[in-house]
Amino acid sequence: MRQCALRNVLLGLLSAASFGAAAATPDVAAEIRALRSELSALKAQSQAATDWTSIANLQASYGYYVDKSRWDDAADLFAKDATLEIAGRGLFVGQDRIRTYLHALGDLAYGRLFNHMQLQPVIHVAADGRTARARWRTLMQVGQLGKEARWGEATYENAYVKDGGVWKIQKLHGFITFYVEFDQGWNKGAVALPQNLEGLAPDAPPTVKYGAFPDVFVPPYHYKNPVTGK
Amino acid sequence: MRQCALRNVLLGLLSAASFGAAAATPDVAAEIRALRSELSALKAQSQAATDWTSIANLQASYGYYVDKSRWDDAADLFAKDATLEIAGRGLFVGQDRIRTYLHALGDLAYGRLFNHMQLQPVIHVAADGRTARARWRTLMQVGQLGKEARWGEATYENAYVKDGGVWKIQKLHGFITFYVEFDQGWNKGAVALPQNLEGLAPDAPPTVKYGAFPDVFVPPYHYKNPVTGK
Amino acid sequence: MRQCALRNVLLGLLSAASFGAAAATPDVAAEIRALRSELSALKAQSQAATDWTSIANLQASYGYYVDKSRWDDAADLFAKDATLEIAGRGLFVGQDRIRTYLHALGDLAYGRLFNHMQLQPVIHVAADGRTARARWRTLMQVGQLGKEARWGEATYENAYVKDGGVWKIQKLHGFITFYVEFDQGWNKGAVALPQNLEGLAPDAPPTVKYGAFPDVFVPPYHYKNPVTGK
Numbered sequence: 001m002r003q004c005a006l007r008n009v010l011l012g013l014l015s016a017a018s019f020g021a022a023a024a025t026p027d028v029a030a031e032i033r034a035l036r037s038e039l040s041a042l043k044a045q046s047q048a049a050t051d052w053t054s055i056a057n058l059q060a061s062y063g064y065y066v067d068k069s070r071w072d073d074a075a076d077l078f079a080k081d082a083t084l085e086i087a088g089r090g091l092f093v094g095q096d097r098i099r100t101y102l103h104a105l106g107d108l109a110y111g112r113l114f115n116h117m118q119l120q121p122v123i124h125v126a127a128d129g130r131t132a133r134a135r136w137r138t139l140m141q142v143g144q145l146g147k148e149a150r151w152g153e154a155t156y157e158n159a160y161v162k163d164g165g166v167w168k169i170q171k172l173h174g175f176i177t178f179y180v181e182f183d184q185g186w187n188k189g190a191v192a193l194p195q196n197l198e199g200l201a202p203d204a205p206p207t208v209k210y211g212a213f214p215d216v217f218v219p220p221y222h223y224k225n226p227v228t229g230k
Numbered sequence: 231m232r233q234c235a236l237r238n239v240l241l242g243l244l245s246a247a248s249f250g251a252a253a254a255t256p257d258v259a260a261e262i263r264a265l266r267s268e269l270s271a272l273k274a275q276s277q278a279a280t281d282w283t284s285i286a287n288l289q290a291s292y293g294y295y296v297d298k299s300r301w302d303d304a305a306d307l308f309a310k311d312a313t314l315e316i317a318g319r320g321l322f323v324g325q326d327r328i329r330t331y332l333h334a335l336g337d338l339a340y341g342r343l344f345n346h347m348q349l350q351p352v353i354h355v356a357a358d359g360r361t362a363r364a365r366w367r368t369l370m371q372v373g374q375l376g377k378e379a380r381w382g383e384a385t386y387e388n389a390y391v392k393d394g395g396v397w398k399i400q401k402l403h404g405f406i407t408f409y410v411e412f413d414q415g416w417n418k419g420a421v422a423l424p425q426n427l428e429g430l431a432p433d434a435p436p437t438v439k440y441g442a443f444p445d446v447f448v449p450p451y452h453y454k455n456p457v458t459g460k
Numbered sequence: 461m462r463q464c465a466l467r468n469v470l471l472g473l474l475s476a477a478s479f480g481a482a483a484a485t486p487d488v489a490a491e492i493r494a495l496r497s498e499l500s501a502l503k504a505q506s507q508a509a510t511d512w513t514s515i516a517n518l519q520a521s522y523g524y525y526v527d528k529s530r531w532d533d534a535a536d537l538f539a540k541d542a543t544l545e546i547a548g549r550g551l552f553v554g555q556d557r558i559r560t561y562l563h564a565l566g567d568l569a570y571g572r573l574f575n576h577m578q579l580q581p582v583i584h585v586a587a588d589g590r591t592a593r594a595r596w597r598t599l600m601q602v603g604q605l606g607k608e609a610r611w612g613e614a615t616y617e618n619a620y621v622k623d624g625g626v627w628k629i630q631k632l633h634g635f636i637t638f639y640v641e642f643d644q645g646w647n648k649g650a651v652a653l654p655q656n657l658e659g660l661a662p663d664a665p666p667t668v669k670y671g672a673f674p675d676v677f678v679p680p681y682h683y684k685n686p687v688t689g690k
Contacts, residue, residue: 032265057353111444149418178601187605347579
């Protein structure tokens with residue numbers, strides 16, 4: 001009976017032993033922890049690259065809407081508490097006011113050209129993946145058949161926020177660097193920096209005072225030098 | 231006492247075995263399944279970002295070939311059953327016809343300028359990673375020494391397909407938004423929308439009828455508003 | 461003998477137990493190896509996408525510095541042993557000489573416009589993630605109030621190196637394709653290719669001899685056709 005009991009114990013033991021892996025466990029756990037840690041770091045890196053492309057898409061989409069006076073589509077890209085500031089026209093606060101500002105830029109109509117190409121992004125996504133900042137520039141072709149035709153350029157310093165998994169524009173700040181008549185180059189003068197929008201008062205004066213070409217102004221950078229960090 | 235000692239050894243052994251195996255195994259399997267699932271999701275996300283950059287490279291490469299009349303290189307970027315439609319010149323179907331169309335645009339030659347900058351991409355890769363669509367625009371500098379010099383812009387709505395691991399252009403549709411003489415701005419008129427290519431008949435009439443500037447036209451968007459989804 | 465038998469059983473059992481661990485391990489170990497291998501491949505892919513965006517940011521940053529004559533910031537983006545060659549001005553070797561070259565382009569000043577938009581990247585990161593090459597183009601608005609105003613374009617073929625985890629410019633080679641007066645289009649002539657920089661001798665003559673518009677020149681491509689591989 002002792003032998004029998006012993007056999008049963010031994011059989012149970014054998015069964016338990018062959019089922020599992022006493023020796024392997026600590027290593028496996030460590031391996032899995034290491035994999036999880038690497039996966040987590042990789043997720044963050046991959047998400048940042050995805051965010052870069054999403055923000056590039058977002059700002060480019062904004063540009064296409066602006067070109068064609070699709071103001072509600074453009075306004076919908078902004079966060080509720082976003083701000084907008086373009087040229088010398090002052091600060092507009094909140095999506096509703098931004099919508100009003102955009103509609104005041106005028107409707108799509110025969111003979112109107114209002115192209116704002118969105119170019120040269122420098123996009124930085126924050127480490128937590130919740131916010132981002134980007135520098136962009138726009139090359140403008142603006143005018144009206146029978147009236148004026150102008151070339152211009154503005155540099156943007158924008159901020160973005162991820163809201164419910166969707167990137168939105170949190171701040172759009174466009175600094176015009178030059179604005180000239182189509183038939184007069186930058187050697188002959190320039191159109192003055194637009195200071196107001198057909199009587200639409202801003203919510204606050206410009207946060208940055210500057211002059212466009214021929215004045216000298218360096219739009220502030222949201223980033224340090226990428227190599228020196230200074 | 232021997233029995234007692236033996237029992238202790240056996241119990242200790244049993245305890246070690248059951249602690250090692252039974253407890254760890256299901257967890258390990260679950261951990262590995264979870265890792266595999268996360269890895270799979272991450273792969274798809276990472277692939278989409280890679281595809282965004284590949285398609286950006288592809289369309290930019292197309293532009294550089296077009297600039298320099300490298301028509302065979304440009305045609306090789308299209309899928310066998312691709313379509314091409316530019317300005318008001320109608321639809322060309324299949325890579326062979328696209329190759330014919332492109333060659334009809336003329337050769338690289340002294341005094342010819344034919345720049346087509348590829349700008350402002352909005353690229354969306356399908357969830358299955360097999361197809362993609364993108365909006366782009368081109369700023370054109372076109373002309374011939376002693377003849378004409380023109381500025382122009384076209385908006386593209388393109389489709390892409392991944393074929394044997396390589397992205398190709400499945401559809402290229404360019405809508406000219408303005409086309410003007412270098413010495414006459416968009417306030418003084420515009421070059422009419424090109425309607426045919428030196429006698430080369432298309433395979434089908436234009437799929438979309440529209441007028442370039444000064445007419446009003448919004449090239450269709452392949453995407454919904456990225457924030458509202460409408 | 462019973463004791464002996466029992467010892468044998470126990471030894472066998474002990475052996476089975478450790479064999480059991482070894483038996484279970486291969487599956488888990490194989491799974492972990494597979495996960496590790498996939499993770500490693502994914503890391504490389506994800507890193508390449510991240511590198512694409514980093515290099516896009518880097519070159520765009522260079523452009524913004526150039527616009528505003530921030531020459532030290534621009535020079536700091538180059539590797540110590542980098543080279544620079546623009547227009548027909550010859551080769552400058554090393555970061556110090558590049559810094560000298562850049563400063564010789566002149567300071568930010570009232571009435572000066574020096575925009576160099578960085579556009580249309582085709583970026584290829586090497587498989588080992590240590591180097592990269594890219595084709596870019598710049599659309600230039602250059603001039604001085606009361607003097608000249610010019611439009612121009614250059615195509616870049618650049619190389620990059622990852623140094624201490626940071627991407628730097630290893631080679632910048634800009635080929636001017638056209639350069640014209642603001643009030644004279646490419647049908648009426650062009651500004652000659654700049655051949656020297658106000659008396660600053662290069663370290664070596666141009667590595668590539670070419671003429672800008674109206675001459676014909678195709679800047680060499682660092683890449684094969686992305687579809688045919690030829």
